[in-house]
Amino acid sequence: MQTQAITVELRLPGLAVWGVEEREDAVEVVAQYAATDAECPRCQQPTWQVHQTHRQYKRDAQLWGKQVWILIWKRRFRCRRCRYVFMEPDPSCGRRRRTTHRLRETVARQAEDATVRTVSRWHAVSEGLVQRGWLEAHLAPAVAPTPHVLIGLDGFCVRRPARCGPASGTSRRGILSRSSPASASWTCSACSNAMPTATRSTR
Ligand SMILES: [Zn+2]
Numbered sequence: 001m002q003t004q005a006i007t008v009e010l011r012l013p014g015l016a017v018w019g020v021e022e023r024e025d026a027v028e029v030v031a032q033y034a035a036t037d038a039e040c041p042r043c044q045q046p047t048w049q050v051h052q053t054h055r056q057y058k059r060d061a062q063l064w065g066k067q068v069w070i071l072i073w074k075r076r077f078r079c080r081r082c083r084y085v086f087m088e089p090d091p092s093c094g095r096r097r098r099t100t101h102r103l104r105e106t107v108a109r110q111a112e113d114a115t116v117r118t119v120s121r122w123h124a125v126s127e128g129l130v131q132r133g134w135l136e137a138h139l140a141p142a143v144a145p146t147p148h149v150l151i152g153l154d155g156f157c158v159r160r161p162a163r164c165g166p167a168s169g170t171s172r173r174g175i176l177s178r179s180s181p182a183s184a185s186w187t188c189s190a191c192s193n194a195m196p197t198a199t200r201s202t203r
Contacts, residue, residue, distance in 0.1 A: 012092040057071055
């Protein structure tokens with residue numbers, strides 16, 4: 001007998017689907033992380049002992065105009081070594097988040113072409129969630145532990161014997177990060193120091 005039913009992948013990392021219920025206005029997915037153990041954040045030892053299990057509803061991006069809810073059976077593990085109890089990681093949503101990364105990325109992308117209020121109405125979420133999703137998507141990456149000295153040098157120095165070739169990215173302490181492993185022992189410290197200040201960081 002022909003039916004209208006099809007199957008789509010959940011595409012949330014690590015989650016194993018236990019069941020799906022489609023209602024008139026929503027789709028509810030019951031899932032749990034497939035990993036059977038987790039690493040203790042205190043002593044970094046893996047443990048398989050489950051201390052407790054909680055149900056947590058997570059709001060996901062819509063599918064065919066229907067709200068998708070992910071009901072995750074989250075586990076709290078007890079470390080076999082140091083007895084520390086901790087919640088398993090949640091890579092699909094993030095720590096203590098009630099929405100999936102996918103939903104926050106979706107509203108952030110749509111907020112570039114529509115107002116925050118409009119996007120919040122499309123997804124029936126708060127305007128604050130749209131704003132936080134946009135910030136999460138556009139915040140600057142973390143600052144490198146060691147500050148970079150030179151930026152954007154691009155193969156301009158021909159002074160001998162210190163020769164520079166094509167390079168990309170940034171350099172640290174005057175040493176270029178090379179884009180090609182050829183021509184070993186390229187160095188830029190000597191030649192960049194010899195360059196005029198105005199041209200050192202603009203090419
Ligand atoms: Zn431990």
